[in-house]
Amino acid sequence: MRGAYVVSDSWPFFNRSSCSGNEELTHVGRPCCSDFHVDVDVRSFETVEGIDNLIECVQEACARHLASGISSERTPLLNPILRGLKEDSIQSVIVLRKYFKFITVSSHRKALSRLLSADHFLAVERYRHITYDNGQPIPRCERRCRYCRVFVEDEVHVLFHCSALQLLVARRQKLFARVNVLIGETAGNDLRHLCLSDSPRAVHRFLDHPDLCPTFAKYVFDILKFFPL
Numbered sequence: 278m279r280g281a282y283v284v285s286d287s288w289p290f291f292n293r294s295s296c297s298g299n300e301e302l303t304h305v306g307r308p309c310c311s312d313f314h315v316d317v318d319v320r321s322f323e324t325v326e327g328i329d330n331l332i333e334c335v336q337e338a339c340a341r342h343l344a345s346g347i348s349s350e351r352t353p354l355l356n357p358i359l360r361g362l363k364e365d366s367i368q369s370v371i372v373l374r375k376y377f378k379f380i381t382v383s384s385h386r387k388a389l390s391r392l393l394s395a396d397h398f399l400a401v402e403r404y405r406h407i408t409y410d411n412g413q414p415i416p417r418c419e420r421r422c423r424y425c426r427v428f429v430e431d432e433v434h435v436l437f438h439c440s441a442l443q444l445l446v447a448r449r450q451k452l453f454a455r456v457n458v459l460i461g462e463t464a465g466n467d468l469r470h471l472c473l474s475d476s477p478r479a480v481h482r483f484l485d486h487p488d489l490c491p492t493f494a495k496y497v498f499d500i501l502k503f504f505p506l
């Protein structure tokens with residue numbers, strides 16, 4: 278069912294344990310949390326207009342609930358502004374992302390989905406659930422990269438910045454060499470600079486391009502292997 282991928286951006290926020298496509302629709306159907314509740318007046322069931330209005334209210338509440346997950350600071354690469362997402366429109370929030378059509382290798386698609394939705398083993402997430410011996414949470418700035426020990430080990434750092442692991446650097450160079458082949462050296466260099474200056478926008482540049490997208494997903498798949506649990 279292709280529709281199973283329509284909310285792949287948002288579904289992991291409701292179930293962190295799996296990335297299988299069939300579960301995505303299941304989580305769409307869950308009731309909205311209390312922050313996005315819908316007041317129901319039983320008299321609304323007495324008319325078609327009342328029922329239609331209730332359906333619209335539920336759809337909007339669900340859309341805002343899902344959009345709030347996508348807008349989390351934990352998922353900077355899912356920037357809804359860059360994607361033109363309308364948070365009050367269920368059609369906008371659950372629209373099929375083009376990149377799920379571009380990526381034909383399931384494992385690569387899953388790796389990309391995990392990266393975008395903060396469902397990975399990078400320190401920024403792993404240490405979010407761990408505390409110091411005194412019970413205090415580990416602040417984000419202390420969730421440092423396991424290789425360079427300097428910067429926060431987050432999505433942008435491992436994708437575009439960390440230079441402490443030669444294999445990682447070599448894989449990144451291979452990515453941009455392939456980018457130059459696909460879109461030309463000038464555009465490729467522009468994209469490389471964008472990766473450093475505005476990483477979320479660069480990621481979406483990758484995702485929106487039918488040829489760059491599968492290449493980037495394979496890159497993500499390879500990079501995440503350098504950062505196991």
Ligand SMILES: [Zn+2]
Nearest residue numbers: 422424425439
């Ligand atoms: Zn590093």
